[in-house]
Amino acid sequence: MKEALNNTVRPGLVEGHSQWNQRLRQIQPERGDVVQGSGEGLALENLYFSYDASALTLENIDLAIPAGQFVTLLGSSGCGKSTLLRLIAGLQSPSAGRLRWNGAPISGPSLDRGVVFQDYALFPWMSVVDNIAIAIGKARPGTPKAARREEAAAYLEKVGLASAIGKHPFELSGGMRQRAAIARALALGSPLLLMDEPFGALDPVNRARLQDLLLEIRENSTPRKTFVFVTHDVDEALYLSERVVIFGSSPGRVIADLPVDFPLRRDRRALLTSNAFHALRESVAETLAADTLQRLSGDSDIAA
Numbered sequence: 001m002k003e004a005l006n007n008t009v010r011p012g013l014v015e016g017h018s019q020w021n022q023r024l025r026q027i028q029p030e031r032g033d034v035v036q037g038s039g040e041g042l043a044l045e046n047l048y049f050s051y052d053a054s055a056l057t058l059e060n061i062d063l064a065i066p067a068g069q070f071v072t073l074l075g076s077s078g079c080g081k082s083t084l085l086r087l088i089a090g091l092q093s094p095s096a097g098r099l100r101w102n103g104a105p106i107s108g109p110s111l112d113r114g115v116v117f118q119d120y121a122l123f124p125w126m127s128v129v130d131n132i133a134i135a136i137g138k139a140r141p142g143t144p145k146a147a148r149r150e151e152a153a154a155y156l157e158k159v160g161l162a163s164a165i166g167k168h169p170f171e172l173s174g175g176m177r178q179r180a181a182i183a184r185a186l187a188l189g190s191p192l193l194l195m196d197e198p199f200g201a202l203d204p205v206n207r208a209r210l211q212d213l214l215l216e217i218r219e220n221s222t223p224r225k226t227f228v229f230v231t232h233d234v235d236e237a238l239y240l241s242e243r244v245v246i247f248g249s250s251p252g253r254v255i256a257d258l259p260v261d262f263p264l265r266r267d268r269r270a271l272l273t274s275n276a277f278h279a280l281r282e283s284v285a286e287t288l289a290a291d292t293l294q295r296l297s298g299d300s301d302i303a304a
Contacts, residue, residue: 040067040102042088042192042226047097049083056251057083058094063245063254067102067191068224070214072237072244074284076292080252081230082118085194088228089115101192111139114190116198120177122169128180129153129165132187139188155183158213160206174201182210186217192226199236208268211240215266234284238277239266244284248291256287 047061058080065071073081086092087099090108099106101113122131132152136143143151153165159179169177178201185193199207218224231237237244238260246256260280262271271277 041065041069042067042228043098043100044084044088045098045100047084047087047099048095049080049087049092050095058087059251059253061097061252061254063257065226065228065243067226070218070227070229070240070242072229072231072241073247074231074234074237074244074288075247075252076249076288076295077232079247079249081247082196083252085115085117085196085228085230088192089113089194091115111188112190113192113194114185114188116178116181116185116193116195118196118198118200120169120174120181122177122180122184124169127166127168128161128172129156131169131180132156132184135184136187139190152183152187155187156180158186159183159210175203175206178202179206179210190225191223192228195227195229197230197232199231207236211236212268214240219265234281234288235272238262238280238284239268239271246284246287246291249295255291256284258284 042063042065044061044063047058048056049058050056061084063071073084075081083092087094088101088106090106090110090113101110106113122128123134126134129149129152132155133145133148136148136151137145153162156162156165159182161176161179161183164172164176164180169180172180178198182195182198185195199210202210214227218227227240229237229240241260242264243260244256244258245254246258247253248255258280262276
């Protein structure tokens with residue numbers, strides 16, 4: 001019972017900071033208190049993260065997301081939502097705590113976890129179709145080159161980029177580059193999709209089309225894909241999700257975890273005009289507003 005998180009605190013993070021060392025000792029759970037994550041899905045256990053020793057970015061994040069669930073993270077800018085996605089993607093390591101996907105520890109990037117970040121991350125020297133085809137080749141190495149390009153073209157058509165197949169990223173608008181990045185993530189076939197404000201650069205029509213595409217993928221994929229989706233748009237969160245997790249800030253922490261009990265097959269017009277939708281939106285907005293007022297009152301520092 002004495003051993004605790006032997007491999008989850010980054011070396012050098014807290015050297016020379018006795019107060020921070022004491023804080024970490026207080027938060028490290030005993031081995032017997034840690035859920036072992038034997039079931040399928042995503043498990044975040046007693047998760048803490050800091051970029052330096054002066055302040056926490058994320059504090060005591062405990063989330064269990066069953067495989068096949070669509071979860072949206074809501075919260076103000078700077079509350080750690082994007083940082084949490086990077087931790088789940090394996091691009092950074094937690095300061096303390098554990099992350100597991102389908103029972104296995106997350107220790108680095110994996111094709112099991114597809115990522116769409118805000119910066120597109122397309123190879124500028126490749127055409128759009130080749131950006132998608134190279135991802136398909138990485139995920140399914142035995143696929144012939146012609147088949148990879150054919151499949152890539154089909155995914156580009158799904159996101160409304162059929163006419164841009166031969167273009168390079170610099171020839172596309174920001175919204176088109178974002179759609180190409182979404183097509184690449186879908187083409188990987190990852191069972192877990194991490195999406196950081198993927199529709200933020202899109203016009204309302206394309207945003208609605210891609211929202212419906214995600215719902216179609218969720219409904220038709222076998223087994224169902226798991227989504228962790230970051231947005232600032234409350235309506236988008238409620239339209240897409242089965243569950244909304246609201247983050248407070250300074251440090252980032254879960255302040256509400258709400259089920260979204262609408263039918264999985266969603267009618268946009270009927271849902272967005274329903275009394276149940278408006279009641280839930282009001283509840284979410286009140287929670288966000290209360291956190292904002294607390295920050296403005298000086299009870300917590302405003303995050304950068």
